[in-house]
Amino acid sequence: MSTNDLPRWATAVVLPVLNLLSALLVAALVIYLLGENPLESLGILVNSAVMNPEGLGYTLFYASTFIFTGLSVSIAMQAGLFNIGSEGQMYLGGLGLTTVILALDSSLPGWAIIPLAMLGSALFGAAWAWLPAYLQARRGSHIVVTTIMFNFIAASLMNFIIVTYLIPSGQQNPASRLFAETAWLPRLSGWFPILGDTPLNISFLLALLALVIYGVTVWRSSWGYQLRATGLNKHAAHYAGVSITKMIVVAMLISGALAGLASVNALMGSTHYLALNFPAGAGFIGIAIALMGRQHPVGILLSSILFGALIQGGFDLSLEKSNIPPETFIFIQGLIILFCGAMENFYAPAIAALIKRLPSRAR
Amino acid sequence: MFEDFHLASILVSTIRNAPVLIFAAMAGLFAERSGVVDLALEGKMLASAFVSASVAYVTQNPWLGIAAGVGISVVIALLQGYVSITQKGNQLVAGIAINIAVSGLSFVLAQFFFGQGGRTPDLGQARLFDIILPGTDAVANIPFIGWFYGKLIGGHTALVYLAFALVPLVHWVIYHSRFGLRLRAVGENPHAADAAGVHVERTRFLAMLCAGVLCSFSGAYLAIVQSGFFLRDMSAGNGFLALTALVFGNWRPLYTAMGCLMFGFFGALQIQMEGVELPGIGKIPGSLIQMIPYVVTVIVLAGFMAKSVAPRAIGIPFVKSR
Numbered sequence: 053m054s055t056n057d058l059p060r061w062a063t064a065v066v067l068p069v070l071n072l073l074s075a076l077l078v079a080a081l082v083i084y085l086l087g088e089n090p091l092e093s094l095g096i097l098v099n100s101a102v103m104n105p106e107g108l109g110y111t112l113f114y115a116s117t118f119i120f121t122g123l124s125v126s127i128a129m130q131a132g133l134f135n136i137g138s139e140g141q142m143y144l145g146g147l148g149l150t151t152v153i154l155a156l157d158s159s160l161p162g163w164a165i166i167p168l169a170m171l172g173s174a175l176f177g178a179a180w181a182w183l184p185a186y187l188q189a190r191r192g193s194h195i196v197v198t199t200i201m202f203n204f205i206a207a208s209l210m211n212f213i214i215v216t217y218l219i220p221s222g223q224q225n226p227a228s229r230l231f232a233e234t235a236w237l238p239r240l241s242g243w244f245p246i247l248g249d250t251p252l253n254i255s256f257l258l259a260l261l262a263l264v265i266y267g268v269t270v271w272r273s274s275w276g277y278q279l280r281a282t283g284l285n286k287h288a289a290h291y292a293g294v295s296i297t298k299m300i301v302v303a304m305l306i307s308g309a310l311a312g313l314a315s316v317n318a319l320m321g322s323t324h325y326l327a328l329n330f331p332a333g334a335g336f337i338g339i340a341i342a343l344m345g346r347q348h349p350v351g352i353l354l355s356s357i358l359f360g361a362l363i364q365g366g367f368d369l370s371l372e373k374s375n376i377p378p379e380t381f382i383f384i385q386g387l388i389i390l391f392c393g394a395m396e397n398f399y400a401p402a403i404a405a406l407i408k409r410l411p412s413r414a415r
Numbered sequence: 416m417f418e419d420f421h422l423a424s425i426l427v428s429t430i431r432n433a434p435v436l437i438f439a440a441m442a443g444l445f446a447e448r449s450g451v452v453d454l455a456l457e458g459k460m461l462a463s464a465f466v467s468a469s470v471a472y473v474t475q476n477p478w479l480g481i482a483a484g485v486g487i488s489v490v491i492a493l494l495q496g497y498v499s500i501t502q503k504g505n506q507l508v509a510g511i512a513i514n515i516a517v518s519g520l521s522f523v524l525a526q527f528f529f530g531q532g533g534r535t536p537d538l539g540q541a542r543l544f545d546i547i548l549p550g551t552d553a554v555a556n557i558p559f560i561g562w563f564y565g566k567l568i569g570g571h572t573a574l575v576y577l578a579f580a581l582v583p584l585v586h587w588v589i590y591h592s593r594f595g596l597r598l599r600a601v602g603e604n605p606h607a608a609d610a611a612g613v614h615v616e617r618t619r620f621l622a623m624l625c626a627g628v629l630c631s632f633s634g635a636y637l638a639i640v641q642s643g644f645f646l647r648d649m650s651a652g653n654g655f656l657a658l659t660a661l662v663f664g665n666w667r668p669l670y671t672a673m674g675c676l677m678f679g680f681f682g683a684l685q686i687q688m689e690g691v692e693l694p695g696i697g698k699i700p701g702s703l704i705q706m707i708p709y710v711v712t713v714i715v716l717a718g719f720m721a722k723s724v725a726p727r728a729i730g731i732p733f734v735k736s737r
Contacts, residue, residue: 082520082523086523086527134507134508134511136511183713187713187716187717191717191718192718193713193716193717193718194662194716196454196507196511197655197658197659197662197712197716198713198716200652200655201652201655201709201710201712201713201716202709202713204652204706204709205706205709205710205713208702208703208705208706208709209702209703209706211702212700212702212703215700215702216700336515339511343508375527376523377522377523377526379519379522379523379526379533380519380523381519382515382516382518382519382522383515383516383518383519383520383523384519385515385516385519386512386513386514386515386516386517386518386519386520387512387516389508389511389512389515389516390498390508390509390512390513390516393504393505393508393509393512394498394499394502394504394505394506394508394509394512395498395502395504395509396504397502397504398502
């Protein structure tokens with residue numbers, strides 16, 4: 053049974069929603085087995101993440117990071133590449149950003165340093181994606197395994213760099229010094245005081261802009277056409293004159309740059325310093341988002357907001373219910389990847405049978 | 416004496432490190448030779464480590480722990496088989512999904528049952544005992560032979576011997592048994608195998624069953640033999656190292672086992688190098704030494720150490736032709 057037999061609304065909306073509900077149902081079962089009430093937990097989660105302006109601010113703040121990692125995984129998927137390395141690329145992106153800021157934040161004004169720091173994060177993220185891309189394109193090394201290895205290498209390397217070079221003298225905490233205030237991103241609460249003390253900042257608007265650029269580039273440009281052709285059938289694309297090697301490397305460089313940019317929100321928008329292990333799994337959440345959102349801009353936006361809500365609400369939930377620690381959401385993330393990614397067509401036969409029964413006018 | 420020499424202790428810890436990778440790599444070998452990419456070695460290993468450590472602690476019996484580990488690992492392998500073979504889903508995505516889900520759930524359950532921050536209690540006496548070979552005392556004082564017989568060959572747990580015995584056994588099954596012939600056929604050309612009357616899906620499920628059983632031992636070895644407890648994410652990339660050993664060994668049991676020994680050696684070297692002053696370089700920080708196995712993996716994958724050809728139908732779900 054292929055999805056081609058189904059109308060577009062079914063593959064674009066009905067299947068993803070059913071898959072998501074299945075994942076959440078399994079999660080609810082586990083929460084029930086842990087001795088907690090799933091509905092009550094859902095209530096706490098929704099209340100904390102959506103129903104008050106401050107919680108919503110945090111949800112959108114997390115979503116801004118996830119949009120970038122989700123885009124990072126998505127653009128690689130468009131070229132048929134499964135980039136598991138967004139986590140490491142984001143980590144290195146944070147180093148690029150911090151290097152620029154630590155070097156320049158005493159001499160340059162904000163309007164100059166913020167774009168430069170963002171450029172630094174994108175360059176470092178892209179650089180970290182380059183070698184796996186090159187090895188995949190030229191030597192056929194499986195990009196899934198090389199990018200996973202690069203995540204491990206990034207963790208050790210960053211540990212070394214932060215501890216050896218970035219800790220200010222006299223400090224113990226494994227983190228860089230605080231950035232100067234010129235390099236802090238303006239918070240949206242300045243314009244919308246109702247948001248209160250939330251770190252939601254202009255990178256949310258940048259993330260929305262990135263979604264639009266991604267959508268236009270992938271579906272409305274000739275380069276995007278070549279990209280999708282490579283992902284759908286690289287032999288056909290090669291025959292039509294697309295350089296597959298170049299396409300793999302360029303797609304991965306963009307993917308790495310987007311993952312690097314994800315560090316902008318986390319570092320310049322919130323903590324204002326580089327800390328050990330700051331991506332905290334955002335790169336892996338990007339995988340779930342790309343699969344759940346079917347690599348479509350609207351899908352990525354909605355899935356990012358959902359994951360933002362899960363993280364924000366899950367944190368409050370873990371304070372109230374000690375049996376549901378934040379790690380529960382790593383499990384749910386795995387379930388979502390399983391149901392929305394690997395079993396995406398699980399319900400397709402049932403839906404197709406249902407549609408056949410409808411009178412032809414209703415189709 | 417010989418015991419103090421660094422190389423001697425590196426060799427002994429190579430033998431002790433290798434089983435984790437050998438079990439997982441042999442598991443991956445069954446799955447991948449049958450045409451199913453097994454990225455979930457990591458998840459199966461972690462699940463088995465958690466379950467075997469918990470059951471061994473509760474029952475105070477390591478063998479029951481190992482048996483329970485086999486159970487959970489087989490369940491996950493069959494789930495993976497259902498998604499990859501029956502549902503014809505994306506096998507890479509299924510593997511990653513299982514790894515992430517197990518990483519989260521094992522922590523949650525460990526915290527729920529034992530409340531020690533996602534760790535299980537120390538096994539104490541419930542760990543596997545070392546087997547002392549007969550006559551170890553008699554040769555203990557003879558230089559080299561005493562070390563070779565008592566430390567390098569003897570003095571390990573049953574799982575170590577099982578791991579090394581498994582390699583020729585897997586070789587025999589893959590190359591000299593009817594099941595092995597069918598397994599390789601469905602991994603290389605499932606349509607030809609199908610035409611010859613081999614049940615492709617059933618053969619792949621049997622391969623996943625073998626993978627589940629074998630992979631569970633590497634998790635149990637991590638938890639019950641090496642550490643004596645379960646720790647969050649304790650598989651630490653070993654599943655992927657095993658996968659790389661498969662690439663290095665060209666999906667052949669004997670060469671793959673050599674790849675595992677090589678990774679075991681680098682792991683042992685890493686521990687030895689920690690805090691040692693090297694002439695001309697000085698002390699290398701631990702965080703950089705930790706990168707060694709991963710960097711070696713990338714070099715192996717880049718094809719600089721071996722040229723390998725994967726099973727031809729790997730990762731492609733089988734759709735019966737009409």
